[in-house]
């Protein structure tokens with residue numbers, strides 16, 4: 001039986017009304033300070049990422065969001081803040097202020113290959129996910145990834161596997177995650193702007209939570225985190241200020257997670 005809850009409203013007001021100290025993982029994927037009005041697949045407005053007051057206004061929002069969500073964490077809970085080159089550096093400083101510098105766990109780089117490259121810089125094709133823990137005994141499952149070999153000869157005491165791309169070993173997962181961004185023709189694409197792939201959220205949840213744990217997403221958008229959480233046997237709590245997002249998330253959850 002799926003266990004999730006999705007509420008429509010401002011996370012800065014909803015989070016303080018929730019019972020504190022219960023979440024194993026809070027994943028925050030807020031607006032990125034893109035300066036754009038984000039539109040859905042049909043061209044309608046989905047959410048606003050424009051900040052007339054500039055970075056000062058944005059950081060005041062981000063600080064308020066972090067302050068509101070932090071108390072929801074269990075004593076050893078983990079918070080993952082997803083941003084990109086525009087504000088990730090500010091986000092990390094905010095997290096250090098809130099958790100203390102020793103609470104840093106990882107900066108995960110999500111690397112992808114979407115179209116559109118500036119003529120005046122290298123392609124900016126990664127996001128940053130800062131992971132901080134509220135206590136030293138946080139849950140961590142060491143995931144493994146394929147490490148391809150040039151050939152399969154001359155190795156001893158190493159288990160070598162093989163697939164269509166060649167021989168590989170399984171090694172401890174690194175903090176650079178090469179995962180495709182969602183494309184419009186993919187089955188899981190729900191038409192929400194800046195929708196994240198289920199593979200990304202599944203990895204985070206598997207890494208930092210146990211079955212039965214509560215996963216909170218205060219800016220849940222189309223509900224990706226909650227779908228991944230429920231599929232993996234975790235509980236989910238999501239908020240979003242956009243009624244359209246909440247409706248979409250509820251639909252995805254009822255189709256995917258029952």
Ligand SMILES: C[S@@+](CC[C@H](N)C(=O)[O-])C[C@H]1O[C@@H](n2cnc3c(N)ncnc32)[C@H](O)[C@@H]1O
Pocket residue numbers: 009010011012029030031032046047192193194195196197218219220221222223224225239240241242245
């Ligand atoms: C980057 S999108 C999240 C996308 C989501 N991870 C997904 O996979 O669909 C950011 C979301 O934050 C929401 N949002 C912005 N300000 C908010 C606030 N104060 N409280 C709750 N949600 C907010 C927006 O409506 C938007 O859906």
